[in-house]
Amino acid sequence: MKRWADKLQAIQPFHVMEVLQRVKELQTEGKDVVRLEVGEPEFATPPKVLQAAHAAIEQDLTRYTPSLGIPALRQKISQWYEQCHGVQVDPGRIIITPGASGAFLLAFGILLDERDRVAFSDPGYPCYPNMIRLLGGEPVAVPVEADDNYQLSPKKLDGVDNLRGVLITSPANPTGSLMSGESMAELSQWCRKRGIHRISDEIYQGITYTQKACSLLEFDDDAIVINGFSKFFAMTGWRLGWLIVPADAVRSVEILSQNLFIAASTLSQYAALAVFDEVDRLRQQVLCYDQNRQVLLAGLRELGFRIPVEPAGAFYIYADVKPLLDRLAIPSADELCHRLLEEALVAITPGRDFGQFRASEHVRLSYATDLERIQEGLRRMAQFLAKVG
Numbered sequence: 001m002k003r004w005a006d007k008l009q010a011i012q013p014f015h016v017m018e019v020l021q022r023v024k025e026l027q028t029e030g031k032d033v034v035r036l037e038v039g040e041p042e043f044a045t046p047p048k049v050l051q052a053a054h055a056a057i058e059q060d061l062t063r064y065t066p067s068l069g070i071p072a073l074r075q076k077i078s079q080w081y082e083q084c085h086g087v088q089v090d091p092g093r094i095i096i097t098p099g100a101s102g103a104f105l106l107a108f109g110i111l112l113d114e115r116d117r118v119a120f121s122d123p124g125y126p127c128y129p130n131m132i133r134l135l136g137g138e139p140v141a142v143p144v145e146a147d148d149n150y151q152l153s154p155k156k157l158d159g160v161d162n163l164r165g166v167l168i169t170s171p172a173n174p175t176g177s178l179m180s181g182e183s184m185a186e187l188s189q190w191c192r193k194r195g196i197h198r199i200s201d202e203i204y205q206g207i208t209y210t211q212k213a214c215s216l217l218e219f220d221d222d223a224i225v226i227n228g229f230s231k232f233f234a235m236t237g238w239r240l241g242w243l244i245v246p247a248d249a250v251r252s253v254e255i256l257s258q259n260l261f262i263a264a265s266t267l268s269q270y271a272a273l274a275v276f277d278e279v280d281r282l283r284q285q286v287l288c289y290d291q292n293r294q295v296l297l298a299g300l301r302e303l304g305f306r307i308p309v310e311p312a313g314a315f316y317i318y319a320d321v322k323p324l325l326d327r328l329a330i331p332s333a334d335e336l337c338h339r340l341l342e343e344a345l346v347a348i349t350p351g352r353d354f355g356q357f358r359a360s361e362h363v364r365l366s367y368a369t370d371l372e373r374i375q376e377g378l379r380r381m382a383q384f385l386a387k388v389g
């Protein structure tokens with residue numbers, strides 16, 4: 001008797017989480033691992049958020065909220081868009097979700113029928129294709145290169161037929177690239193002319209260095225936009241995100257949310273109300289990321305990592321390691337990551353987590369950590385490369 005669904009065979013593991021598991025094992029053995037693998041801010045939850053959470057507990061604000069989220073938080077997010085992007089978003093179109101992942105499940109849930117196709121960039125976030133497959137859709141990975149700034153464009157999508165949706169990510173994981181406002185508007189218009197839905201993953205909004213990131217809502221009021229409190233707001237474990245949809249989709253999202261989640265975490269919602277009072281602190285954290293970025297970029301290049309596109313947002317560097325692999329006679333980026341972890345105690349993520357296109361020649365490094373740890377990681381990698389080469 002068949003026990004589990006056949007579709008699970010197509011769901012790939014999130015390899016960075018398996019790297020994380022090995023890191024935990026090594027740490028349990030008493031080994032000091034420099035962690036450059038997971039995209040989680042090193043910074044603690046902002047103090048006012050913790051205070052708000054304690055206050056919510058003391059007031060016993062622990063019951064279910066409405067499935068769309070508490071009105072006060074939806075209003076705060078609406079004000080955030082007006083402040084940061086100059087757009088007015090009706091709070092009624094904002095749905096609070098269990099993390100940005102919950103927002104994606106709701107977005108794909110209202111969009112996709114069997115075999116509906118959604119295009120996204122390769123390299124890209126590894127959970128996109130898995131969530132699309134799980135909901136019966138067909139993921140369409142579109143190879144993008146450094147010459148494309150690792151972003152989609154009408155030119156890259158010409159010839160990709162029968163699309164139900166196009167997924168935009170800016171700032172992008174794993175590359176840290178940004179899509180300019182002009183490019184975003186051009187791609188949105190191209191999609192609308194063809195009746196293709198636009199979904200924008202904006203989870204790294206607020207973490208930018210060389211230019212401000214645009215929201216797709218600045219050019220496309222009917223877009224579906226996903227964001228959350230994990231990255232800029234440094235609230236990863238609180239598992240809280242949001243979804244913005246056109247007004248005529250709200251009821252469908254509400255019904256799905258009722259059935260899938262009932263509601264997002266009540267405590268997290270009340271805690272998040274206070275995070276907007278911590279924006280100055282959060283922007284100082286971005287300055288720290290920028291310092292980390294510059295140090296890691298310079299150090300990796302000295303070691304022979306090739307980085308054709310410097311990250312302008314998020315907190316990742318996507319590096320081409322083929323020259324290193326050739327010089328060191330190491331067969332793949334997977335093997336390089338494995339050896340760096342086991343021999344140098346430095347954890348980074350292999351490119352296969354982010355797609356198929358030249359994945360075996362790339363790695364991702366996160367600089368959402370302490371500067372001293374980044375410097376230590378560079379020192380250890382230099383020792384490893386000198387020993388192997």
